[in-house]
Amino acid sequence: MIDSLCDQAEGKDVAVVWLYCDFLAQKEQSATSMLGAILKHLFSRGGIPEHVREAFQKAKEEFSGRGLLLPDLVEIVKKAVASLPRVFICIDALDESTQQCRRELLESLQEIVQVSANTRLFLTGRPHVGEDIIKCFSEVVRIHLTPTQDDIKSYLEMRLDEDIDPDMMDNELRADIMRVIPEKISEV
Amino acid sequence: MSSEHPQFTGNVGSFNNNSFNIVNFPTEIDAEGRQVLQWLSPLEPQQRHQGVRTDRLDGIGNWVLETNEFGKWSGAEDGCVEPVLFCYGNPGVGKTYLR
Numbered sequence: 001m002i003d004s005l006c007d008q009a010e011g012k013d014v015a016v017v018w019l020y021c022d023f024l025a026q027k028e029q030s031a032t033s034m035l036g037a038i039l040k041h042l043f044s045r046g047g048i049p050e051h052v053r054e055a056f057q058k059a060k061e062e063f064s065g066r067g068l069l070l071p072d073l074v075e076i077v078k079k080a081v082a083s084l085p086r087v088f089i090c091i092d093a094l095d096e097s098t099q100q101c102r103r104e105l106l107e108s109l110q111e112i113v114q115v116s117a118n119t120r121l122f123l124t125g126r127p128h129v130g131e132d133i134i135k136c137f138s139e140v141v142r143i144h145l146t147p148t149q150d151d152i153k154s155y156l157e158m159r160l161d162e163d164i165d166p167d168m169m170d171n172e173l174r175a176d177i178m179r180v181i182p183e184k185i186s187e188v
Numbered sequence: 189m190s191s192e193h194p195q196f197t198g199n200v201g202s203f204n205n206n207s208f209n210i211v212n213f214p215t216e217i218d219a220e221g222r223q224v225l226q227w228l229s230p231l232e233p234q235q236r237h238q239g240v241r242t243d244r245l246d247g248i249g250n251w252v253l254e255t256n257e258f259g260k261w262s263g264a265e266d267g268c269v270e271p272v273l274f275c276y277g278n279p280g281v282g283k284t285y286l287r
Contacts (some may be wrong), residue, residue, distance in 0.1 A: 019231070025231075028230055036231070037229040037232075041234065044225055047216070048221050053221075056220075056224045067228075120262070120273070121271060122261075123273070123274045124277075126277070126279065127277070130274060137270075137272045140272045140273075140274050141257045141261050141273045142276065143257050143274070144275075145252070145277035146277060
């Protein structure tokens with residue numbers, strides 16, 4: 001998905017940034033570190049604005065390098081996206097963030113999207129995070145993800161080709177696997 | 189900072205090319221710049237994406253890109269559509285990718 005957006009963006013002045021939430025990294029993942037990562041992504045491609053460098057110097061001198069606060073980050077993101085014709089922000093596995101992080105992150109993104117008609121959000125997660133999203137965004141396009149039969153078959157073919165013990169496999173068994181597993185999955 | 193943003197896309201390059209490396213900061217970012225980026229966030233989502241891209245199977249899930257929902261969301265002009273696309277599914281269905 002991200003790569004496809006990037007391909008679409010090629011030749012146009014479009015930025016695609018992404019974040020992955022992770023159960024194992026909940027400690028490091030807060031709304032501030034995630035918004036910071038969005039900025040980091042934008043600036044590592046497009047250059048760091050002078051006002052951000054100044055804020056960094058100030059933090060270093062006056063607050064021994066303390067990070068920015070969430071409202072400051074939101075303002076900087078607003079400015080950064082304003083200079084671009086189109087920005088896609090992709091966040092994967094929202095359900096893997098803590099509820100507090102998710103809430104703060106979504107609220108911040110809502111503030112950003114509200115003033116930036118050029119900014120689109122692509123979010124993924126388990127169905128229940130839909131409720132948190134709706135609290136912040138009244139209009140949401142939804143796609144329900146389930147692997148298609150073709151997806152499952154491609155996947156099985158790859159795994160069978162990688163089989164480390166191919167002597168155990170014959171055409172009949174392979175054909176059985178390819179027939180039975182997609183059937184069983186679609187029954188689920 | 190309105191005019192100082194160069195083209196993003198020139199840096200993005202072709203993502204179909206496995207040898208493409210997006211993890212390193214471009215060389216034009218100076219030492220202080222690196223410190224600033226590190227200060228903004230310790231997270232490195234580009235690196236995670238590199239892993240996903242290597243492990244993922246090409247073609248799987250591409251049907252999503254062909255849905256009307258995706259087309260409208262990604263292509264329409266500003267302000268014409270809902271800005272948020274939410275893809276949801278149960279654990280293990282391949283929301284991030286299948287491997």
